[in-house]
Amino acid sequence: GDSVTQMEGPVTLSEEAFLTINCTYTATGYPSLFWYVQYPGEGLQLLLKATKADDKGSNKGFEATYRKETTSFHLEKGSVQVSDSAVYFCALSDRVGYSGGGADGLTFGKGTHLIIQP
Amino acid sequence: NAGVTQTPKFQVLKTGQSMTLQCAQDMNHNSMYWYRQDPGMGLRLIYYSASEGTTDKGEVPNGYNVSRLNKREFSLRLESAAPSQTSVYFCASIDEDEQYFGPGTRLTVT
Numbered sequence: 536g537d538s539v540t541q542m543e544g545p546v547t548l549s550e551e552a553f554l555t556i557n558c559t560y561t562a563t564g565y566p567s568l569f570w571y572v573q574y575p576g577e578g579l580q581l582l583l584k585a586t587k588a589d590d591k592g593s594n595k596g597f598e599a600t601y602r603k604e605t606t607s608f609h610l611e612k613g614s615v616q617v618s619d620s621a622v623y624f625c626a627l628s629d630r631v632g633y634s635g636g637g638a639d640g641l642t643f644g645k646g647t648h649l650i651i652q653p
Numbered sequence: 654n655a656g657v658t659q660t661p662k663f664q665v666l667k668t669g670q671s672m673t674l675q676c677a678q679d680m681n682h683n684s685m686y687w688y689r690q691d692p693g694m695g696l697r698l699i700y701y702s703a704s705e706g707t708t709d710k711g712e713v714p715n716g717y718n719v720s721r722l723n724k725r726e727f728s729l730r731l732e733s734a735a736p737s738q739t740s741v742y743f744c745a746s747i748d749e750d751e752q753y754f755g756p757g758t759r760l761t762v763t
Contacts, residue, residue, distance in 0.1 A: 543693075567750045569750075569751075576756075577756055577757070578657075578743055578745075578754035578755050578756045578757050579696075579743070579745075579752075579754040580754070581751055581752070581753075584750065584751070586750070624695065624696070628750045641752055643695045643696045644695055645693060645694060645695040646695055
């Protein structure tokens with residue numbers, strides 16, 4: 536079945552440091568890939584996504600490139616801020632031609648807790 | 654446009670008590686989901702509803718029931734709460750690939 540593996544934290548960085556959170560996946564089809572962010576006490580919010588190989592998703596200074604050859608979707612940011620402290624989830628959707636919901640909708644990694652120190 | 658709303662935000666139950674977690678979305682989405690989030694486990698799917706009037710089991714359905722009351726509302730019921738059901742519960746709805754999450758219900762069963 537589908538699975539997502541991401542580095543577990545906590546990951547602790549100083550403000551303005553470079554961030555990489557690794558994510559690799561296994562899937563039977565051609566999945567769409569996502570990064571979600573969860574701030575303390577809140578639900579998950581979509582951060583960025585990529586729907587096909589070599590696509591780059593970007594938002595709020597974060598980027599991730601869909602690498603089919605390495606089955607990876609690593610999250611990067613050039614200069615992190617204290618406000619980026621949160622839990623980050625990598626996820627995939629493996630529903631070719633799908634137009635509604637289902638149990639195969641999203642497979643999540645276990646989340647990476649990021650702590651940015653001033 | 655409130656997105657996905659959940660009630661209550663916090664709840665403490667004694668073992669054996671029952672309760673219903675409420676979820677509603679105002680985005681006219683067909684599909685809705687219930688997840689639980691536990692430390693080190695990520696999100697695990699409990700039940701989902703692909704459309705009004707249909708529901709199906711996810712990865713961890715035991716001890717739960719759901720009702721898709723109409724297109725907007727999808728409730729999760731614990732008939733006899735157990736300490737193992739202590740968790741944070743999230744409801745979500747989906748638009749194509751993107752899922753929209755509610756703020757969560759933090760449930761403690763003592």
